[in-house]
Amino acid sequence: MPVPDFIVELRRHVGHGLLPLTGVTAVVLGDDDDVLLHQRPDDGRWCTPGGILEPGEQPAVTAVREVWEETGLTVEVERLTSVVAQEPYTYPNGDVVQMLDIAFRCRYVSGEPDVSGDETLDVRWFPVDGLPEMPRRILDRIAWAREDRTEPYFHLAASLP
Template sequence: MPTPDFILETRKHIGHALMFLTGVTAVVVDPGGRILLHRRADDGHWATPGGILEPGEQPAAALVREVFEETGVRVVPERVASVVTEPPFTYPNGDRVQFMDIAFRCRPVGGEPRADGDESLDVAWFDPGGLPEMNDRILRRIRHAGEEGPAHFAAPE
């Protein structure tokens, strides 16, 4: 489902006002180092799979659910790669959001890549040196997932 019911209900009360939401992103890396991407149905761009936490849902559980829904691939989150609050964004319908995104590095453990036709138009594995054009936000998450050490976060000023 592209827009969770709790957001639709909240929008009835707040209209297009800014909503602060928690998102999760999966950087799924197979044993050969390839990265799983899906072509989004809403804008046609390639991206890492992910989504919005439902109320009360744990981030890793939401991530596993979203990756399977969007790509047909089952994953195990291995570590948090980054925690970043993104700049506010306005959707074409005027809804304003700001996401705090938790990106996880994951490994695939089953399933077959397939587009769900609802959120994904295509699903494919890509070599890191041959990634399709994507926005900087997605590329930054992929880069952080490839780094060793602690998760990336914006340090206090």
């Protein structure tokens, strides 16, 4: 997966240290409540489309862009579904990040799956009861997007004294 230029530049200053970033996830639901997933080329795992918010870009625009880049499909954002700070993660090269993930429920508009780029090995629709093995955080995002609610999910911190 290509690293955005602004992160490469930041890494020149912070090295492998913890870098807080904003990630955007698109949970794309089909007509039969199927979920759109793509297979990552870096580890072969299936996941929802998503990526890093570029400087100056709006999160919903990022969601639509990432779906297009990773699947070749055009989607429309329906609503914000969750905002969650993930646990810090260390990449194999030693870079440490902590993502603030902003997830959106999206609906398919048009297009055919395209895996000709370098961000995806495969694109498929999966029934909710037949999802491949995925990390809990991705399964949670899918569950929150499928809920019939208007407000997004977020963790509530304990009240300060």
